[in-house]
Amino acid sequence: NAYDYPICLAGYWHNINVQMNYWGVFSSNLTEMFESYVKLYEAFLPDVTADASNYIKKSHPNNWDSSGNNGWGVSTRVIPYDAYATRPSGIDGAGTGAMAADLLWDYYEFTGDREILENIAYPAISGSANYMSRQMEELPDYPGLLLIPTSGSPENHVPEINADGAAFAFSLLGHPFQTPSDSPPLITRRGIPLSHSGISPPCEVQRYN
Numbered sequence: 001n002a003y004d005y006p007i008c009l010a011g012y013w014h015n016i017n018v019q020m021n022y023w024g025v026f027s028s029n030l031t032e033m034f035e036s037y038v039k040l041y042e043a044f045l046p047d048v049t050a051d052a053s054n055y056i057k058k059s060h061p062n063n064w065d066s067s068g069n070n071g072w073g074v075s076t077r078v079i080p081y082d083a084y085a086t087r088p089s090g091i092d093g094a095g096t097g098a099m100a101a102d103l104l105w106d107y108y109e110f111t112g113d114r115e116i117l118e119n120i121a122y123p124a125i126s127g128s129a130n131y132m133s134r135q136m137e138e139l140p141d142y143p144g145l146l147l148i149p150t151s152g153s154p155e156n157h158v159p160e161i162n163a164d165g166a167a168f169a170f171s172l173l174g175h176p177f178q179t180p181s182d183s184p185p186l187i188t189r190r191g192i193p194l195s196h197s198g199i200s201p202p203c204e205v206q207r208y209n
Contacts, residue, residue: 001027009077012040012077012078012079012129013076013077013078014074014075014076014077014078014097014099014100015076016099018100018103018120019103019132022103022106024190026106026107026110027110031107031144038107040078041104041120044074044078044083046096047074047084048064048073048074048075048083048085049085049088050074051073051084052068052070052097055085055086056070056134056135058069058198059135060135060137062137063133063135066197070086070130071127071130071131072097072127072128072130072135073085073097073098073128073132074095074097074100075096076095085131095131096172097131097132098128098132098172099171099172100124100128101125101127101128104120104121104124104125105125106119107121107122108121125135132172135149137154138149139164139165145165147164148165148166148169
């Protein structure tokens with residue numbers, strides 16, 4: 001558009017807005033309308049994958065895979081010429097890549113296309129699970145729990161209230177870990193790297209030994 005600072009940065013917002021745009025696409029059998037989003041995802045994926053690995057190396061060095069296999073995430077916003085995985089001090093919390101991955105899984109479920117499963121949906125879900133799990137740590141104030149530290153919500157982003165183990169961040173763990181296991185029998189939970197830590201979310205805080 002004609003503006004240096006357009007409304008909402010001319011962005012794609014992954015905390016719900018993008019998903020709402022496509023709710024009707026699959027159920028009305030217009031899946032070809034989703035192909036433009038797939039192209040966007042494929043365009044930003046290299047940048048957010050690199051950013052995810054850099055973030056884990058910096059913020060969770062004990063969970064970092066030096067080979068670069070740290071998964072991918074995406075922030076609430078993707079704007080022209082700028083896409084990244086996580087900025088926990090801002091509005092993104094642990095990122096909304098899990099919600100984006102859900103959308104790509106929907107693409108497979110409505111089409112039943114094995115090529116979409118192999119090339120898009122499964123890499124998206126497994127990569128998201130990988131990245132989310134690497135953000136989890138046992139924190140001093142919460143012994144025996146694996147939580148995502150310093151996380152906020154896109155709707156509650158005052159830095160002073162960003163908290164360890166925020167419900168928004170932890171609930172996102174349910175998306176990449178549950179989705180494949182709910183879909184028989186092409187992918188089972190065993191086929192996903194649930195966690196390098198050996199835990200199995202989602203959604204309720206689980207203790208481990």
